[in-house]
Every structure is written in structure tokens, then in C-alpha cells.
Amino acid sequence: MVMDMRSGEVLYSKNADTPLHPASLTKMMTLYITFQAIEHGEFSLDSIVTVTKHAASQPPSRLGLRPGQKIAVRYLIRAAAIKSANDAAAALGDYIGGNEAGFAARMNRTAKQLGMKNTHFVNANGLTRKGHLSSAHDMTIMGRHLFFDFPQYYNIFSRHSANAKIATVYSTNRRFLSAYKGADGIKTGYTSASGFNLTASAKRGNERIIATVFGGTSTAQRNAKMATLLDLGFKRAPSNARVLPPRVPRYLGPMKGAPMLVAQNLAPKASPRPGNRPSPPRADSDAIALALAAAVQGDQVDDSVTDTPEDVAEETDTAAPEMQVADAGTDTGIGAEISASPRPMPSPRAIQMAQAQQAKPAEVTGATPLAQAAASDAASDEPSDIQLASYEPDNAAAAKPPTGPKFVQNTAPQPETMELAQARALDLGDESKAEGDAVEPTPGFAQTTKPQPETTAMANKGATDQPSEVILAALTPEAPAPAAKPRVVARLSSSGGRNWGVSLGLFGSNFAAERHLLTTALMDSDTLGDALRKVATRKTGYEANFVGMTQDSAQLACARLQARGMDCSLIGP
CATH class of the missing domain: 3.40.710.10 (DD-peptidase/beta-lactamase superfamily)
Structure with a gap:
């Protein structure tokens, strides 16, 4: 429109x-x-x-x-x-x-x-x-x-x-x-x-x-x-036209049921500092008894807390000061400051509590069998916040040595896969990610770490038919293949006849030439939309060229540009 x-x-x-x-x-x-x-x-x-x-x-x-x-x-x-x-x-x-x-x-x-x-x-x-x-x-x-x-x-x-x-x-x-x-x-x-x-x-x-x-x-x-x-x-459009503004719609106010806001009553009166969140219980009575028993062992407890694991040290009951105080803005313009909302502190992980309780034997900590059972249940029933991708084999499987050849699954993307993905994602004229109205689609190459069926079948077969160790017979490198004779290509290019172009003349700087090419491409996108913009450095300046065109398209583009009063000349093979 x-x-x-x-x-x-x-x-x-x-x-x-x-x-x-x-x-x-x-x-x-x-x-x-x-x-x-x-x-x-x-x-x-x-x-x-x-x-x-x-x-x-x-x-x-x-x-x-x-x-x-x-x-x-x-x-x-x-x-x-x-x-x-x-x-x-x-x-x-x-x-x-x-x-x-x-x-x-x-x-x-x-x-x-x-x-x-x-x-x-x-x-x-x-x-x-x-x-x-x-x-x-x-x-x-x-x-x-x-x-x-x-x-x-x-x-x-x-x-x-x-x-x-x-x-x-x-x-x-x-x-x-x-x-x-x-x-x-x-x-x-x-x-x-x-x-x-x-x-x-x-x-x-x-x-x-x-x-x-x-x-x-x-x-x-x-x-x-x-x-x-x-x-x-x-x-x-005519050079001079009467300005006829559209009719301004009648103000109907908020919808029924929507809150009516009054500007003068919405200014903030104060910005109170948020108080500490109530700390959740860290363990039951048995866990508290364990902690007290551990504290009694003065000769085994170090007064410093420097060896506390980082993931446990971060999970304190009291929010850190930087999480409580609102970030003071530096903008001097009109508008109230943005108050930071403190994040709730995560509750202690049950599996970490269980591991801490199992670190000392019952005779040292004085824990009752009931406390040890509770710690074991907590460790087995409630998963941690972070689930590891690997798993520990059971004792029976660990005791039996593996047989058959070992297959190594490479999880790193191959070079050709990366090149294809980058070529698909690279679009210099595409600003969909900058516009940001939808998440940019990712390149459609999936790298899987799951062994394929044929790999699994080979491994299973090797477990019964092949020895556990495979000795390679060939230890010396193969003789180098004879060098191929050079071929002479009779044609000028493989672009299907797209070896013509259009020159827009010389410019004083590379930037001026690039800008003129972009402006011209926007002006006549029908004939120049598929052409490539190229700036060639000459002794007398920078030449702005459109290349990768057929002879017919180059002649048509140059004729249309000359009709607009622009300098243009053909570039032939």
C-alpha cells in the first residue's frame, strides 16, 4: 500500500x-x-x-x-x-x-x-x-x-x-x-x-x-x-496537495473492568529496602544432631571455613548485600529509578546434605541408625539441581572387564558440517535477529552422541567373535600415489555465462564506492538484485562494479541506469 x-x-x-x-x-x-x-x-x-x-x-x-x-x-x-x-x-x-x-x-x-x-x-x-x-x-x-x-x-x-x-x-x-x-x-x-x-x-x-x-x-x-x-x-504525488488530517477518534477511556490510572497518584513515595527472606529449614532434627556431634569433635574441626565447597558456600540463608540493594542508575533523565527485585535463595540440596552426613562414620559423629537411614533416603529419592549426563556403572558390570574392540564416538562437529552451517546462517542482508520479533532459526545440523544401530551391532558381534585386542598388520605408510597430470580448462568461468558486469565509474574512496553501489542496488533491485557488488582498486581511484551478470542482464541494467542519468559502462569477459 x-x-x-x-x-x-x-x-x-x-x-x-x-x-x-x-x-x-x-x-x-x-x-x-x-x-x-x-x-x-x-x-x-x-x-x-x-x-x-x-x-x-x-x-x-x-x-x-x-x-x-x-x-x-x-x-x-x-x-x-x-x-x-x-x-x-x-x-x-x-x-x-x-x-x-x-x-x-x-x-x-x-x-x-x-x-x-x-x-x-x-x-x-x-x-x-x-x-x-x-x-x-x-x-x-x-x-x-x-x-x-x-x-x-x-x-x-x-x-x-x-x-x-x-x-x-x-x-x-x-x-x-x-x-x-x-x-x-x-x-x-x-x-x-x-x-x-x-x-x-x-x-x-x-x-x-x-x-x-x-x-x-x-x-x-x-x-x-x-x-x-x-x-x-x-x-x-502532486507537488502541492491540501493537508487533510484523519479524524481523531473519540477518547473512550479504559475498558470496563480495567483499572483507571491517575498520573499524579502514581509517583513513588519511597523505595524501601526489601527484607531478608525467611530461611528454609536446612535439615531435620537428626541432621541437627549430626552437626552438633561434628562440632564437638574440636580436634578434628578446623576453625576456618576456607575449604567449604563453592556450590555450598553460595547457598547461604541470608541474601548477599549486592542482591538486596537496588542498583543505582546512572541516567540523569526524567523517570524513577529501577528497583532490583532480589532473587529467592535456593533451598539446600538434599543430596548434598546426605553426602555431608555420610562423610563421617557413625562412631565418630554419634549419628543414630535412624539418622543414617534418613540421609540415605534423601540422597536416593531427591535428585540434585544439576543432573550429570554420565552415570556410574553398577558393581557387577564394573567387575567384569569389557570385551571386544572399543568404539570411540566423536562428538566434535566435522569441518564440512561447520562450513555448511555457517554458510546457511550467514546472510548479510538478513536482520531478523536484530529485529528480534522471533528467535532466529538455528542451522539444521544435529550432532548426536548416541551410537548408531550398526555401530552397536558391530560392537556386540565383536564381543563374542573377536579378541579384546586388535593388532594392526600394516605399520609402514603406503607408497605415495603418483601426482595427477594438470588439466587445461578451456572455458573462462564456471558461472554459467555470468562473466559480465557493470561499472559505475571511479570514486575517491572505498567507502564512497560501496555507498554508491548500495544506493544503486536499492534503486534498481529488479536488474541488480542478483549481481555482486565489488570495489576494484585502481591507480586513479576506486571503481564501483556489479559483477556476476549475464550479458543481457548487464546490458539491460546499464541501459536503465543511463536512462536515470547515471554513468555506466559494460564489463565483458
Whole structure:
């Protein structure tokens, strides 16, 4: 969908009303409702939000919020708008709507007021859910309302980075903002179900165009398509058009049943230090008796505690001071400090208690048989927090020596496996991980340590048919194979005729040549999308080239660039 931002005139559309997964474009509605609530006094930018467990449990992209943490609204806005943080958007939704369902109802009510006819929201951040849908037309309407209804906040969408209290957040859209002239927003989106989405706005002179793309195959392809659409919009839009802002929806307030927030009553009055958590019982009466008996043996007990194992020393009953005191922030901007929520200390491990009790015999510690039985039960019935992958063989198996040849299972990935995995994961134009609306898929190579059936069968057979030791007969290396005669290749390349290219001329620096290549690729992605960008160092400067093209594609690309008034020449084999 391509629209004149000034008048709302549709300049181009294709499948623009098809309901699709909007991904993080959803956050535009979350932010719109947040701005609306601030404007009508429900709360302020400095109001403090207590992060819910639901918000803190959202998958990446994340700001890194923890349950019970307190943070100002302004920092959640920055994280949701710039970094596309799912936990920040969910925290805003829970704060405004009371819970996810309550906020989704308010989102749908607002969408209906704005005229978004093919939209239905289920959550505040856009993660894929059944029934969570929107269209390119509706998201273009949403972006236009953000621009006209809240111009005082619109600049946040053009920022490349910002301070979000916990960390500095960086824009998921900074690549397009840097590459396209006049671009100043608005929002990216990516999930595996939606593909690469973008609602963008740009201004040149008196003209301002807004457009939306759904379902891009990569960040580079999506940005190139958006550049083409905006170029089309600037070409079709009149130089001077009457500005007709959209109708501002009537403020309806919170949904029924949602808490009404009052900004002036939400300022924190004090920040009390959390008290120590009650210490859980470390053992029963028998264990206490064991400890007292051990303490009586003064000649066997060292007064120092330096030989206490680290895993036991860390599990103290009293929280460490650094876990109790809130981290003092260094930001001098407006907003309350974030209070750190102390983590509950883990309870003692029963298996460690049992091992400590079994360390001394009964005649030394004075433990009763009942205490020893309790310690044994605790050691056998309750597993430890960390389960080891290996196991100890039973006594019968350990007493019998193994027979047959030994097979060694190599768990290290082989070099060719690593190269294939890296080649699959490396996509210089893919920013799905930076956009962070879904966890990046990992390379599909699994390294297993479980012996294969044929290996096990060979081992079992060898246990009865072969001796326990195998002596290799060949101890001397084989004679070297004769060197192969060199072959003469008659063709110039193996690229299937793609030995043509296009030269854009010489530039004063490597950076200038790279930038011109990138700008040109975005400008004419249809003919140059598959070409490789290469800067060749010459005596007189740096030559910007597109290579790896067929003769026909190179001639067509050069003709289209010359039609735009750009220098271009063919490079032949």
C-alpha cells in the first residue's frame, strides 16, 4: 500500500486488504494507545510500571525485564518503538489493560474507531497467535494516525538509538533510515510466519509518502521493495496537495473492568529496602544432631571455613548485600529509578546434605541408625539441581572387564558440517535477529552422541567373535600415489555465462564506492538484485562494479541506469 500522507490518497495498492500476520507492526497500536492514555491523564511518561511475570516471560527481542521490576513508562516506549522489545510492549499492555486480554480488547476497539477493517489483535507485541491479523492498508492507516494525532512523539521512530534505562537500544530500521533519502520511520516487523514487514514514511520537499510492505523474504529485499514503492509514490504525488488530517477518534477511556490510572497518584513515595527472606529449614532434627556431634569433635574441626565447597558456600540463608540493594542508575533523565527485585535463595540440596552426613562414620559423629537411614533416603529419592549426563556403572558390570574392540564416538562437529552451517546462517542482508520479533532459526545440523544401530551391532558381534585386542598388520605408510597430470580448462568461468558486469565509474574512496553501489542496488533491485557488488582498486581511484551478470542482464541494467542519468559502462569477459 502506498499513500499520500498529506491527503490520504491511495497512490498504489496490491493485495492491500488481505489479512496477514502483522508481526511487530502491532506495536504501532500499542504505542498509539499509550500516547492516547498519556494525553488524557491516565498516567504520565514518568509513571512507574511494575513488570508482570507475563511481560517478563516474552521471547526475544527483549529489553531484559524481570518480574516485579519497576521502570518508567518512557523507557518502555523507547524499547518498544526502537528495539521492538516484546517484553516492553507486553509490560505496557498489562499496565494499561490489566492483562493481555484486557489490552487486546482496547486495541480492537481503537482499531475499529480508526477504520481498520481487516484487523484483529490478540496481544500487544505481535508475536504470532491464532486470529492475530492485519493488512497493509490498515497498517498504513495506523501509521498515518501516529503521524497526525501525536506529532510530539513521532520523532522517536526516526532515532537510531536511545537510552532505555536498562540498556542502550538500537533501531531495527536503521539500515533503511540510513539508505533512503528523507526516511524518518516508522516500524519494522519480523516473525517466521509473517516474513519481513515494514511501514515507512519519507519526506522530500513538500511531499510526504507512507507505504507498507508485508511478507518480504529478507531485510534487503524488503527495503529494496519499500524504496521502489516510495519512489513510485513521490513520482505520482502532486507537488502541492491540501493537508487533510484523519479524524481523531473519540477518547473512550479504559475498558470496563480495567483499572483507571491517575498520573499524579502514581509517583513513588519511597523505595524501601526489601527484607531478608525467611530461611528454609536446612535439615531435620537428626541432621541437627549430626552437626552438633561434628562440632564437638574440636580436634578434628578446623576453625576456618576456607575449604567449604563453592556450590555450598553460595547457598547461604541470608541474601548477599549486592542482591538486596537496588542498583543505582546512572541516567540523569526524567523517570524513577529501577528497583532490583532480589532473587529467592535456593533451598539446600538434599543430596548434598546426605553426602555431608555420610562423610563421617557413625562412631565418630554419634549419628543414630535412624539418622543414617534418613540421609540415605534423601540422597536416593531427591535428585540434585544439576543432573550429570554420565552415570556410574553398577558393581557387577564394573567387575567384569569389557570385551571386544572399543568404539570411540566423536562428538566434535566435522569441518564440512561447520562450513555448511555457517554458510546457511550467514546472510548479510538478513536482520531478523536484530529485529528480534522471533528467535532466529538455528542451522539444521544435529550432532548426536548416541551410537548408531550398526555401530552397536558391530560392537556386540565383536564381543563374542573377536579378541579384546586388535593388532594392526600394516605399520609402514603406503607408497605415495603418483601426482595427477594438470588439466587445461578451456572455458573462462564456471558461472554459467555470468562473466559480465557493470561499472559505475571511479570514486575517491572505498567507502564512497560501496555507498554508491548500495544506493544503486536499492534503486534498481529488479536488474541488480542478483549481481555482486565489488570495489576494484585502481591507480586513479576506486571503481564501483556489479559483477556476476549475464550479458543481457548487464546490458539491460546499464541501459536503465543511463536512462536515470547515471554513468555506466559494460564489463565483458
